[in-house]
Amino acid sequence: MSERIATVTRDTRETQITVTVDLDGEGRLVCETGVPFLDHMLDQVARHGLIDLDIKAVGDLHIDDHHTVEDLGITLGQAFDQAIGDKRGIRRYGHAYVPLDEALSRVVVDFSGRPGLFMDVDFTRSAIGRLDTQLFWEFFQGFVNHARVTLHVDNLKGFNAHHQAETIFKAFGRALRMAVEPDPRMAGQMPSTKGCL
Secondary structure: OOOOEEEEEEEOOOEEEEEEEEOOOOOOEEEEOOOHHHHHHHHHHHHHHOOEEEEEEEEOOOOOOHHHHHHHHHHHHHHHHHHHOOOOOEOOEEEEEEEEOOEEEEEEEEOOOOOEEEEEOOOOOOEEOOEEOOHHHHHHHHHHHHHOOEEEEEEEEOOOHHHHHHHHHHHHHHHHHHHHOEOHHHOOOOOOOOOOO
């Protein structure tokens, strides 16, 4: 496979975001979003996904974190969509279960070309640090709409909200890693009976 790297910039009145993604990286993150807990979660995605991420985000944080978190999901999704190319030779599907102490989450992804988010998470707190837990849905919705993937996110158990979020993002990284991985048995082939995705 050729290099699977993409850089996308999103510039609006609310945010200025640049994301570079390398799907065949080593799990490195360079990140400045101004939202510390989000940076921590993106580090989990990079490390567990073996995906290199370079993210610079400036947003209207004086209002709240909403626009920055949502627009970062959008920009990251666009970068994934560009980097993955026509999807020939990839595994397409990825899944992971990740525990952290009492918490357990499952994430399943399909690079189907059809956006869909199905998220069943009942966070036990409304905020982690200063980050509103509702914004995780906004992040993933932005990602799936622009990466054009189907994503199922289920927190199966947990009472510590930090642990709930961390298991979700670690599982997200591992599911992405599995899905974008080259499949030697599918080399050059489209992983669909339709012939396209």
